[in-house]
Amino acid sequence: MKGIDHLVLCVNDLDEAAARYKAMGFTCTPRAIHPFGTMNQLVQFDGSFLEVLAVREPTEVPEHGARHFSFAAFNRDFLERGEGFSMLVLDSDDARADQQRYLQAGISRFEPFDFQRKAKLPDGEEVTVGFSLAFAAHEAMGRAGFFVCQQRAPQYFWKREYQVHANGALGLGDALMMGEHPKAYAEFFAAFTGVEPQVLADEEIGFRLSRGGVRMLSPAAWEKHFPAALAPDLAEGPCFAGFVVQVNDLGRAAEALDDGRIAYLRDGGRLIVAPDEAFNTTILFEERH
Structure with missing residues (x-):
């Protein structure tokens, strides 16, 4: 059975948003840069997280294609109508198998998407984490995005130090x-x-x-x-x-x-x-x- 992997929370100003979540008593990870024009900071729990996301460089955002769902373009366009909770993400052991299942169910026409980014560990070491994504969509829910995420380097991603929060x-x-x-x-x-x-x-x-x-x-x-x-x-x-x-x-x-x-x-x-x-x-x- 799948579980919630993370929620994408789309904001205009990442510094302001991270400060607000810290004020609520959450621990935030260091800023991370995506290779497609966005950036984030995370609020990590044991097995799930909040992804506080902003557009870093609009010129680097790839557009949607016939078989390509652009995570960055979706959130860029979302922000044009206001900030908020933009995408629901479930965990996956096999994103490609999930994508095939979504194609057969008629809730997707997209190819899986793989990417890597740098991450900073609690001790300051910089490592590479990777992800495989499989997207689904419903034509009547244009302001709500859905995908699953398969972790490619979970040993570097999940860190207990980031999962301890002042608000409990x-x-x-x-x-x-x-x-x-x-x-x-x-x-x-x-x-x-x-x-x-x-x-x-x-x-x-x-x-x-x-x-x-x-x-x-x-x-x-x-x-x-x-x-x-x-x-x-x-x-x-x-x-x-x-x-x-x-x-x-x-x-x-x-x-x-x-x-x-x-x-x-x-x-x-x-x-x-x-x-x-x-x-x-x-x-x-x-x-x-």
């Missing part, structure tokens, strides 16, 4: 989407995740993964589950609205947010950081049980 964050919970008539997208998500929905209703669908999950909610369902969280605008179709961070102690997470002067709301057993504090993305902190 342990990992990711659900990735949250909003859309009208969520049930209409169940077939796509079943093909993308490889699992059948645990929740299948007109107002909500949900897929439980080995790490985290995926939920799409209608505006009414969002209001029911997260009445204190601001819902996104659906003028351009379904979109990612936010994500859950699991922590070991909600009080510790609140202290970190207070120390960083990050505004949040208490809503029962969760803390909610609103989109205007987190680059158009709602972040929900919940205790892991």
Whole structure:
């Protein structure tokens, strides 16, 4: 069963965004440069991470092709309409096999994409990490990207030193989407995740993964589950609205947010950081049980 590998959080100013995530109590990795015009800093957990991404050099961004999905072009175009949670990424043991499965399911027409970049280890050593990606797409979800990621050098990528956070964050919970008539997208998500929905209703669908999950909610369902969280605008179709961070102690997470002067709301057993504090993305902190 696949799990969430990472979430892509697209921003205009990487320095500002990294500072904001540090203020929330997260540890951020050093800046990394992609060979296709983007750059990132990561918030790493045990087996998953947040990728805070910005465009570094627009002239280096390759355009989409008939069989080529351009990660950099997708996020560049995403930023033209605002910052936010742009892409959901699942893990993969074999990106090429996943790509074939997506082609057969009719949710992709793209070739796999391989790349390498430099990474800095906690002791300062610079190493090379590599990835193989397989993309999927749904024509009605133009502002939401989907792919799987196969790690080519995991021994250099995952580092415990980067996974210790002042706010007590342990990992990711659900990735949250909003859309009208969520049930209409169940077939796509079943093909993308490889699992059948645990929740299948007109107002909500949900897929439980080995790490985290995926939920799409209608505006009414969002209001029911997260009445204190601001819902996104659906003028351009379904979109990612936010994500859950699991922590070991909600009080510790609140202290970190207070120390960083990050505004949040208490809503029962969760803390909610609103989109205007987190680059158009709602972040929900919940205790892991």
